[in-house]
Amino acid sequence: MDIPAHDHGKLYVFDIDGDLAKQLGPNEIAARIGLEALNTDFVDVVSLTDLAEGSSGPLEYLWQGYAMELSADEEAALDAAQTHLLIIMSRAFGGTPAQLQVTPGITHLVTLTAEPAAPNVDTLTSTASSGVLNPAEMPPVMDEPPTSRVWLYALIVIFGFFGLMAWRIAAGAV
Numbered sequence: 001m002d003i004p005a006h007d008h009g010k011l012y013v014f015d016i017d018g019d020l021a022k023q024l025g026p027n028e029i030a031a032r033i034g035l036e037a038l039n040t041d042f043v044d045v046v047s048l049t050d051l052a053e054g055s056s057g058p059l060e061y062l063w064q065g066y067a068m069e070l071s072a073d074e075e076a077a078l079d080a081a082q083t084h085l086l087i088i089m090s091r092a093f094g095g096t097p098a099q100l101q102v103t104p105g106i107t108h109l110v111t112l113t114a115e116p117a118a119p120n121v122d123t124l125t126s127t128a129s130s131g132v133l134n135p136a137e138m139p140p141v142m143d144e145p146p147t148s149r150v151w152l153y154a155l156i157v158i159f160g161f162f163g164l165m166a167w168r169i170a171a172g173a174v
Contacts, residue, residue, distance in 0.1 A: 001108060003098040007090040009114040011066055017105035018083035021045050029086060034101035035093075042092035046085045058085060068112050077110040085109075 003012075016029070026045060030038035044065075051061050058078050062068045066087075070078065086106065100108070 001100040003090070003093055003100065005097040006095045007093060010090040011062070011068060011112040011114075012088040012090075012100075013062075013078065013109045013112060014086040014088070015081045015107045015109050016045065016084045016086045018047075020105040021047070021084035021086070029106070032103050033106055034103075035098055037094065037096070038088070039092045039094055042089035044085075044087040046087065048081060048083055048085065062087075062112070066112075066114075068114065070112065074110050074112060080107075080109055 001012075014033075020029070020032075024032065026040040026043045027038070029045070030040070030043070046058070046061065048058065051057055058081060059070060059075060062070065062078075066089075102108075
């Protein structure tokens with residue numbers, strides 16, 4: 001199985017033998033399927049027994065943990081899992097291409113793809129959104145009133161005065 005560079009939004013779900021899952025950690029499992037580098041922050045090994053005890057099966061786990069809705073074919077493929085699931089997010093590959101090797105005890109079940117969220121496209125109702133602007137109806141641009149410049153200059157003088165006083169106090173001249 002080839003993983004392309006910059007793979008995004010996919011979950012690779014494998015059935016992993018229970019003994020193998022108990023003996024090996026995520027790094028060892030990654031090495032066994034032919035991966036040299038794998039970010040284990042994005043890899044889960046899940047026991048189906050633990051999921052059953054928590055009253056949620058693998059379908060509920062994938063929905064709650066990864067926001068994945070499965071089709072009937074994907075659900076049927078997931079039902080083939082025996083004891084443990086190995087779930088690898090596409091982010092685990094770090095944007096590098098990879099080639100997964102088939103090994104005894106690890107079987108690829110299904111590759112799930114996240115559906116992109118539909119954008120909210122509400123209709124705009126303003127006159128500007130109609131695409132036609134009438135320059136005759138636009139208000140005239142006002143120049144900056146001169147009084148605002150006077151206040152600006154007054155503020156600069158006041159800050160300068162207080163700065164001079166603070167400097168003199170700090171120097172001990174007062």
